[in-house]
Structures are given as structure tokens and as C-alpha cells.
Amino acid sequence: MLARIIKPRKLSCHFQLASRNYSDFSHVVIGGGVVGTAIASELQKVSGNSVLLVEKNQGLGLETTSRNSEVIHAGLYYPPNSLKAQLCIKGKEKIYQAWDSDPNFKSQVPLRKCGKWVVAQSESEIEYLEKLSKNATDLKVPVSMISASMAAKKYPLIRAEAGALESHTTGIISAHDLTHYYQSVFEINEGTVSLNTTLKDIQFNQGVPNYTLNLFDDENGEFEIQADNVINAAGLYAAEISNLLLPNKISPYFAKGTYFSFEPETPISSSKITEVLIYPCPNPNASSLGTHLTFDLGGQLRFGPDLEWLDIERAEQIDYTPSSDNLQAAYEAIKTYLPLITPQALHPTYSGVRPKVVSEIENKKAFADFIIRDEKNQGFAGFVNLLGIESPGLTASWSIADYVRDIYH
Template identity: 60%
Template sequence: MDRTRVRGSRQLMVFFKRRVHQLVKSSFCSSRWFHRSTTRNAEFSHAVIGGGIVGVAIGSELQSTNGNNVLLLEKNASLGEETTSRNSEVIHAGIYYPRDTLKGSLCIRGKNKIYNAERSGQFQVPLKQCGKLVVAQSEQEQEYLEKLYKHSCDMDVPVEMLSKKEVAASSPLIQANSAALHSPSTGIISAHDYLLYFQTVLENEGGTIGLNTEVIDINFNSNIPEYRLVLRESSSKEEFEITADNVINAAGLYAQKISNLILPEERHMKSYFAKGTYFSYSPEIPMSSGKITSKLIYPCPNPNASSLGTHLTLDLGGQLKFGPDLEWLNITDADDIDYSPSPKNIGEAYKAIRTYFPSIRENDLQPSYTGVRPKLVSAEENKARFQDFMIREEEGFPGFVNLMGIESPGLTASWAIADYVKDLYHK
């Protein structure tokens, strides 16, 4: 129990009682400053719900602030088991998102923090700034790319337009019938090691991580004020309670469910989910990925699409993969998600991929894994308008911060999201 990671409710209860006793014995509790600059005496200054990359990043940033005592709660047996471990691991440049949106600003800031940390030599997380091409196959798509080029320049994101001949010269197996947009600041990163970086900071700074611990109820006592969280140990189903001055809901696929535990019924939100399948590339005649491309390849996206299309990405070992495609799920509870990849998706994925990689054959593709994006709106609403991240302190619940719809570019933006949340408490 000397470590700050605890795995079950009995351990948690013993640990919490010892931690609270130590805090009361010291003068630490009376000198802590939290949201609204008031002195409080809950067991924890902040309870962060959700152990994905965003939750762990937030926890590490808050714990690194003097006076904070952060508890990170994760219902699974380890951190990052859901969306964090089921994505493309792309460092997005920030070229797609409208100006003055959280997705746009936090993506760019998060990307810059990653590359600046790497250049400092203090950031031992495997990554590669490989760049990407967004390819246009028609005049209409080229017009879209030209608008994207102007938008990227306005956002101070480096880009350049390439002609059909320039693409053919550098990547002869990649087809761009009209033009391509080159994004040199796009990259790839190990999501596992990135999460481990924040986890190490959180633990080294004295934060507490509670694994196998599900939040089943939250109550706010406005007289104290403080939040009381009812927790349940995943295997034994034993329940217990802890208190916190502030609560951050970074539960990802479960964010709406957590929010609905505390907000009044008229402010409840429905959950929507979009599943994407990733495909491995196994041609009958092996070909090194370097002969195909050294950059990520993206098709030209449709405006207000729910995804960026079935694209070609590389992992840090140089292996090609394709995906994700897009399939809206007809469920309302994340517990009902089926992550099994299905061969039925191969046909449509093949049609999409061969528009920019015409030499691929359908038999070269195999379903590999799937990921699910937490959505704030339905498929119909998503087509009608751009949907931004939602990060806000809820009215009437001081210190309760909701993060919802944290999908792509959430991995890239995670460090900047953590700064954004920290600034809500420590302005």
C-alpha cells in the first residue's frame, strides 16, 4: 500500500482512511485552496472519473498543482482499456476543425505540447512526425482541399498543396487524381506510452488511482459544500463512499451516464455511439510499407462527416493498417457495446481504400480491431452541423466539470484538455 495505485474496495477503504487521518494530523487540509478559492476538508480535492488518456492527463495536471490531492477512478482493471487503446494513434495537425472551437484549439495546442516535449528531451514517449496526405480525386474534392488549405493557414497550421504529378513522384502507388494536401505536422504516437507518461506523473506527485472501482452515485451537499461519491468494487460488488471538493467527469463512453447521476432529470443527456473497424493489411505478395508510402493517407472528407474516412495509417513499427470505417450503433448504454470486428465490413472498406490505393485487393484486408466513439448527438444531427467537444462546469454544481463527446482528436488534444480543465479551477 505504499504505492498510490489501489485495486479493490477493501484496499481503497483502508487506504482512504489512512490518507484522511494523515491529512487531518497535518496542517495540509487547512491550507489547500480549491475551486472558488475556498478552504474545504473533503477527503480529496478532486475526483477524476475515467482512466482513459484524457482522465489520466487531467489527474496528472491537477495533482502537479500545489495543494491538490487527486483521486482517479477507473472501473476497469487497468487504465486506458477502452477508447484510448482502440484508435489510430494519430497526432492530428488540426486542419479540419473550425476556428474558435475546442476541437480546433485544443488539438493544435495538444499537438504542439507533444512535439515541444519531445524536443526538450524529457519526454520518453515513442512517436514519429511522419506527415500525411489528404488526397482529392475530383475537381470538387480539389476545391474542398483548397478551402482546407486556406483554413489551415488561417489557423497557423503548416500545409502545402501538391499536384497530381508531385504525389505520383513521391508515392507512385497512391492515387490522387486531382491534387493532395500535405500536412507535415501530422504524426503517430504510442497511446499506451503516452498514457503511462501521465500515469507516472500522477503517481510520482502523490495522486491516488483506484482501479476496479465504479462510480454508481454522486450527491452534492451545497451546505458544506462537497461531493459524496458512492463507489462499487467491480468483482465483489462491495459499496463504499468517499468525498471530494470537485468532480471531473472524464468517463468517455460513460460520460452521459455519469452526468445523469447528479444533474436533474430535465438536464439528462442521451448517449450515442459510432463504431469503427480497423483492418490489417496482409497481401499475398509481401511488400514493405515504405514502397507504398511513408506518410499517412486520408481521403478527402465529406463536410460534417462523423469520421475522416477509412484512411491508411502506419504504426511505429512501420506496419500498414486501414480504418476506421463508420457504423452508428443502435444502443444507448456503453455496457452493450460489442467490440467484435466483423468481416461484413470488408467490402465497403475495400471500395473506399482503392480510391487512393488502387492496387489493393479485397483479400489483402482482414478485420483487426474496433473502437467506439462517444457521440453527443445522433447520426442525423451529426450530418447537419459540426459537433464540438463539450467541456463545462455545470451550473448549480460548483466544481463539477463535465467532459462529453471527447472523440477524435481526443488523444492529440488530451494534454491541452488537461490544461483547460486545470484552468477552470486555478485561474
């Protein structure tokens, strides 16, 4: 059965009563990106649950989800005790297991386990790779070292003067199709979707207890529903949603990344350049993995994202226009591992923005983990906040959904 699309004027004849018979839904998930859709899907599988997924756009996965590099991350960069490490690795494994064993998943979600090289150009960068290899081993993420001579023999157009670290379980996936798969599971289990719908306010009814959500539909105006539990998976808007309810206010930060297409003056097959993703060793003073080489499922090479912290206070102020001002810096970064690149071969194509929980300065000082927590310590039991869900959020989406589901059990 397809998900029922709520129309506010007909809400009273469409809702299902939750277990306490006070609420219209057992759970409301705010945000229909890949993570929010995955959460709604897993919650709706639980017997007795009635889940509403609220999305402000006209479809699911049209914002941050549609603006990423579509990499299945192996999980080798993150501290072993972090949520990013644990959920990235579990999410990666769930995706690959489903692709290997579930014909429906395999037919709906194209992916490729292509692998990745992190390339080093100096002895200091080799030392970094050795530490990265140790971290990967601690996490049980399969990697192997590649000598400079082996790297040159395999991909002579890639510069890896000191060697490379190969990640065997890195891949690429269609973010759109993964979101659509989660949506299809949600619909089969009779979950409810409300598109073109914005959360305007939320109140906690302590005596019940449950939550009243004031929503606005673009076509029909304002309406109100009640839910036993609320999950804030609003991505770039998550801090704003949290601040509607919680007394401890959160300052949002935003980091923009521009992607560049590759159009060389002399045509060259992408497979002659590389058949694995290529990442540079991160700059120790940077707060990203650097401008790397990826490709889509059709084999088209692209580079990015770079990193630009935005001086804005709200997500609605984001300008996604990719700027040519960043092209020279991208060229300088890329030519360290792909000497054949020229500025004329690079063209800014699109950009994405990451929701950050710390400022640029704080991000350089310490590792910033996912925040996924039930806000019961602030007096709002059942309100689960997801903050700073940036990379590797796509890879971790399925395991994030499991993590949130388990909070309620």
C-alpha cells in the same frame, strides 16, 4: 513515490484532507483513459491539491484509448473558434515540445512526425483541399499543396489524380505509452489511483459544499468518499455519469469504427507504398474523415476506421467484435486511393467506439465540438463535465488537462 492504490477497507488511514477539511480529496477524476489520466496529472501538480483518479478497469487506458489509430492530428479540419481546433493544436505542440526538450518524455513515449496527405481525385475535391488549406492557414497549421505529377513521382502506388494537401505536423504516437507517461507524473506527485472501481452514485452536499461519491470496488465492495470537485472524464460512460447528478439528462450516442490489417498476397514493403498517412477527401454527407491509411510505429499498414452508428442506449451494450460485413465497403473506399488493394488483403482486426453528443442525423447537419464545462449554471459548481471527447482527444489530451485545471483557477 508510486500512487497509492485505494483499498476501501483501509480508506480512512490513506486519505488526505482537502483544503476545507471536510473532503477526502480536493478533486476526483472519473475515468482513467488518456484524457482522464492527463487531467489528474495536471491537477495533482497544483500545490495543495489531492487528486483521486477512479477507473473501472484493471489498468489505465484500456478502453477507448487502446482502440484508436494513434494519430497525432495537426488540427486542420476544425473551425478556428472550436475547442477541437484550439485544444488539438495546443496538445500537438505540447507533445512535440516535450519530445524535443524533455529526455524523460522522449525515452518513455515513442512517436514519429511522419506527415499526412489528403488526396484528391477530382476538381471538386481539389476545391475542398483549397478550402481546407485556407482553414489550416487561418489556424497557423503548416500545409502545402502537391500536384498530381509530384504525388505520382513521390508515391506512384498512391492514387491522387488531382493532387494532394500535405500536412507537415501530423504524426503517430503510442497511446499506451502516452497514458503511462501521464500516470508516472501523477504518481511522482503522489496522486491516488483506484482501479477496478465503479461510480454507483453521486450527491451534491450544498451546505458544505462538496460531493459524496458512492463507489464499488470489485474486490471489497461498496465505499464512500467526499471531494470538493469532480471531473467527469468517463468517455463512453460520461453521459451516464452526468445523468447521475444533473437534472438535464443527456442522451448518449455511439459511433463504431472498424480497423483492417493489410496482408497482400504478394508481399510488399510498406515504405514502397507510402511513408506518410493517406486520407481521402471526406464525403460531404459523412460524419467522419473516411477510411484512411495509417501505420503503427513499426511501419505496419492498417486502414480505418470506417463508421457505423450503433443502435444502443448504454456503453455497456457495445459489441467490439469487428465485422467482416464492413469489409466490402472498406475495400471500395480504400481502392479510390490505393488501386493495388484487393478484398483478400484486408482483414478486420479491432474496433473502437466514439462517444457522440448528437445523433447521426444531427452530426451530418452541423459540426459537433467538445463539451467541457463547469456545471455551476445548473447549480453544481466544481463539477466539470467532459462530453463527446472523441477524435482528436488523444492529441488534445494534454491541453484538455490544462483547460480543466484552469477552470479551477
